[in-house]
Amino acid sequence: MEATANHTQIVTGWAGKDSSGKVTPHVFKRRENGPEDVTIKVQFCGMCHTDLHYLKNDWGITMYPIVPGHEITGIITKVGLNVTNFKVGDRVGVGCIYASCLNCEFCEASEENYCDQVQFTYNGIFWDGSITYGGYSEMLVANNRYVVRIPESLPLDAAAPLLCAGITVYSPMKHHNMFQAGKKLGVVGLGGLGHVAVKFGKAFGLHVTVISTSPNKEKEAKERLNVDGFIVSTDPKQMQAASRSLDYIIDTVSAKHSLGPILELLKVNGKMVLVGAPDKPVDLPSFPLIFGKRTVSGSMTGGIKETQEMLDVCAKHNIKSDIEIVTPEYINDALARLARNDVRYRFVIDIASKSKL
Numbered sequence: 001m002e003a004t005a006n007h008t009q010i011v012t013g014w015a016g017k018d019s020s021g022k023v024t025p026h027v028f029k030r031r032e033n034g035p036e037d038v039t040i041k042v043q044f045c046g047m048c049h050t051d052l053h054y055l056k057n058d059w060g061i062t063m064y065p066i067v068p069g070h071e072i073t074g075i076i077t078k079v080g081l082n083v084t085n086f087k088v089g090d091r092v093g094v095g096c097i098y099a100s101c102l103n104c105e106f107c108e109a110s111e112e113n114y115c116d117q118v119q120f121t122y123n124g125i126f127w128d129g130s131i132t133y134g135g136y137s138e139m140l141v142a143n144n145r146y147v148v149r150i151p152e153s154l155p156l157d158a159a160a161p162l163l164c165a166g167i168t169v170y171s172p173m174k175h176h177n178m179f180q181a182g183k184k185l186g187v188v189g190l191g192g193l194g195h196v197a198v199k200f201g202k203a204f205g206l207h208v209t210v211i212s213t214s215p216n217k218e219k220e221a222k223e224r225l226n227v228d229g230f231i232v233s234t235d236p237k238q239m240q241a242a243s244r245s246l247d248y249i250i251d252t253v254s255a256k257h258s259l260g261p262i263l264e265l266l267k268v269n270g271k272m273v274l275v276g277a278p279d280k281p282v283d284l285p286s287f288p289l290i291f292g293k294r295t296v297s298g299s300m301t302g303g304i305k306e307t308q309e310m311l312d313v314c315a316k317h318n319i320k321s322d323i324e325i326v327t328p329e330y331i332n333d334a335l336a337r338l339a340r341n342d343v344r345y346r347f348v349i350d351i352a353s354k355s356k357l
């Protein structure tokens with residue numbers, strides 16, 4: 001019997017079939033709900049820039065057809081026999097991680113994201129050998145180990161981007177002990193990840209400066225997001241004036257750029273975390289590093305336990321993503337706008353709206 005013989009459930013979704021960066025309606029199959037699984041009726045799915053990288057095959061690893069989406073919220077419609085922590089009707093989320101080995105030191109430490117066999121929610125290979133398909137679809141089957149609970153006070157639409165954008169910035173901020181009131185945080189790139197990093201910074205009492213290529217984002221960054229400083233990175237005078245002023249920097253930029261000028265903004269001993277994933281290597285000149293004894297590190301999403309913790313922190317501090325809700329019919333327009341940096345600050349697909357049309 002084929003390993004995927006139990007993939008009998010027919011699902012409608014939206015898939016990229018070539019590197020055009022566009023999706024079309026796509027019907028595919030998911031497995032039956034197993035004993036450890038939950039079935040989720042997808043309500044909302046955030047559109048991460050990673051979706052665009054994969055759709056365009058920026059990283060050269062895309063398996064077409066690809067159903068993107070790893071910022072998924074929805075309602076449980078079925079639970080497997082061995083599932084005790086969820087019940088039908090629960091409001092839940094699924095992020096980037098769909099499977100991992102469950103045996104290694106990282107899985108045991110709830111850092112499944114660093115398991116060397118980690119498989120993602122889309123463009124991954126599940127334990128049964130099937131390719132994973134993400135949340136640009138009406139229904140998802142997921143092992144309950146990788147499912148989190150959405151706190152009651154968070155709406156399912158504005159919570160969806162927290163499943164990737166939220167945890168991706170929360171995890172390194174916590175790891176590097178950045179949640180200290182009064183410290184100075186720089187956020188490079190005011191997009192999906194960047195605006196949530198700003199919100200965590202403000203919630204924990206940091207002084208937050210945005211470093212952006214978009215002067216037209218300054219007014220709203222100050223008025224709506226309450227940022228304390230805004231530097232236009234293409235203006236050498238503004239960059240110079242802020243030299244050695246920041247304790248931490250989170251770089252969320254999706255395209256190739258140089259870290260040199262940004263590193264100059266850090267104090268001596270300052271730390272930069274890269275979470276953006278450009279397809280080409282970023283420039284990392286050694287002088288700003290060695291002259292400031294500065295550190296550059298990276299971080300990839302977060303573990304499931306920490307994702308739940310992050311959501312609970314968001315509920316406590318009322319942190320939600322700023323979103324523009326779109327219908328599935330609008331996905332291609334939204335992808336085109338995401339590519340030209342025209343989003344404030346996350347598109348979220350109202351998956352269920354299709355049935356309302």
Ligand code: NAP
Pocket residue numbers: 047048049050051053164165168188189190191192193194211212213214217252253254255256257274275276277278299300301338341345
């Ligand atoms: P996004 O919403 O498109 O935001 C990226 C921001 O980068 C833009 O808003 C823009 O901000 C800035 N930017 C874009 N092009 C630029 C350029 N050529 N030079 C300088 N700045 C530029 O994207 P996102 O969803 O936040 O994702 C950002 C990156 O993180 C992507 O590469 C994505 O794949 C990656 N990512 C990584 C992880 C992880 O686990 N590490 C998780 C999720 C996403 P300004 O207009 O303010 O300049």
Ligand code: ZN
Pocket residue numbers: 048049050051070164165
């Ligand atoms: Zn993402």
